[in-house]
Amino acid sequence: PEDGLFLVRESVRHPGDYVLCVSFGKEVIHYRVLHRDNTLSIDSEQYFCNLIDMIEHYTEQQGALCTKLVKPKAKSGMKSAEEELAKAGWLLNLQHLTLGERIGQGEFGDVLQGEYMGQKVAVKNVKCDVTAQAFLAETAAMTKVRHKNLVRLLGVILHNGLYIVMEFMSKGNLVNFLRTRGRALVPLPQLLQFSLDVAQGMDYLESKKLVHRDLAARNILISEDNVAKVSDFGLARVNPRGADTTLLPVKWTAPEALKHNKFSSKSDVWSYGILLWEVFSFGRAPYPKLSLKEVTEQLEQGYRMETPEGCPPTVYALMRSCWEMEPGKRPSFKKLTEKLQKELKHLKDV
Numbered sequence: 001p002e003d004g005l006f007l008v009r010e011s012v013r014h015p016g017d018y019v020l021c022v023s024f025g026k027e028v029i030h031y032r033v034l035h036r037d038n039t040l041s042i043d044s045e046q047y048f049c050n051l052i053d054m055i056e057h058y059t060e061q062q063g064a065l066c067t068k069l070v071k072p073k074a075k076s077g078m079k080s081a082e083e084e085l086a087k088a089g090w091l092l093n094l095q096h097l098t099l100g101e102r103i104g105q106g107e108f109g110d111v112l113q114g115e116y117m118g119q120k121v122a123v124k125n126v127k128c129d130v131t132a133q134a135f136l137a138e139t140a141a142m143t144k145v146r147h148k149n150l151v152r153l154l155g156v157i158l159h160n161g162l163y164i165v166m167e168f169m170s171k172g173n174l175v176n177f178l179r180t181r182g183r184a185l186v187p188l189p190q191l192l193q194f195s196l197d198v199a200q201g202m203d204y205l206e207s208k209k210l211v212h213r214d215l216a217a218r219n220i221l222i223s224e225d226n227v228a229k230v231s232d233f234g235l236a237r238v239n240p241r242g243a244d245t246t247l248l249p250v251k252w253t254a255p256e257a258l259k260h261n262k263f264s265s266k267s268d269v270w271s272y273g274i275l276l277w278e279v280f281s282f283g284r285a286p287y288p289k290l291s292l293k294e295v296t297e298q299l300e301q302g303y304r305m306e307t308p309e310g311c312p313p314t315v316y317a318l319m320r321s322c323w324e325m326e327p328g329k330r331p332s333f334k335k336l337t338e339k340l341q342k343e344l345k346h347l348k349d350v
Contacts, residue, residue: 004070008051024066031065050127050161082136085156090143092116092155092165099123113168120168121154127161135162145208149201151221151231169221169229177222178283189347191279196340197228202272203333206265213263215271216252217278250292255299256327266327272336273322280315281308314343
């Protein structure tokens with residue numbers, strides 16, 4: 001093989017890290033790509049913001065490498081996520097996208113409002129290339145799901161990292177929706193309907209064997225016609241800092257997930273119980289007055305949050321069932337959906 005032929009792969013010894021493999025003479029030299037404070041480096045002297053910048057730099061200058069990079073080695077046998085997305089028609093055309101103002105900020109980059117071929121959209125821009133590559137793989141999972149209570153992915157654009165284009169939800173996230181309106185403006189049937197919407201979206205994800213991992217009212221978005229939709233599913237597995245459990249949203253995460261990193265639909269159900277509490281307390285932060293350490297300790301001892309003011313006893317009973325210590329004792333999302341439908345019907349019949 002010719003000198004300077006290269007490829008980037010995930011490290012076998014250090015999953016989540018990347019290795020740059022360069023062919024030189026008759027051998028292949030491996031360089032571990034170090035990932036620090038959202039920058040990448042091979043020699044701890046030159047730092048880059050993403051893989052693309054790094055590769056471009058080393059095609060022009062040899063630097064710490066054995067030779068300048070010439071061209072990427074074609075991947076054999078492995079269809080890249082990019083090719084898969086292109087084949088399935090998920091790659092969108094940059095020319096058709098106009099970007100507007102910033103409407104939010106996520107862990108991975110900004111969320112902007114935009115227009116794609118005349119349709120209002122929300123656009124996530126993932127700048128760091130390592131994260132972008134992980135996102136691409138996850139996005140492939142998102143293309144396989146479609147449900148009225150899941151925020152719809154419209155496609156992706158590969159440019160400056162990655163743009164993820166989703167349907168635009170004009171009323172923002174559920175926490176802010178409830179906090180800014182309060183009891184006077186959001187009647188009980190509407191709270192139940194939001195709760196049911198989320199349970200239905202999650203029931204669908206559960207049927208597809210997909211675990212959300214970060215279910216919370218902040219990740220539920222509200223459409224113009226007041227439909228609640230689950231967002232950020234499929235992306236929860238891309239942890240920007242590896243499997244660092246110190247960053248888990250402790251107050252929403254099931255005990256077995258915090259302790260043993262065991263995530264399942266049943267740990268999502270625990271989080272759903274917390275979400276119900278948020279909904280019926282109009283967006284209050286859960287476990288008010290308790291520190292994160294106190295929360296984990298007290299849950300072990302059997303402590304559970306009190307019922308929010310004005311919450312129907314049947315709904316509080318649902319929350320409590322979601323907070324069973326033993327995952328197997330928690331209801332499925334299917335069961336939760338049925339119970340909420342009953343509750344809503346009962347309210348309307350009264």
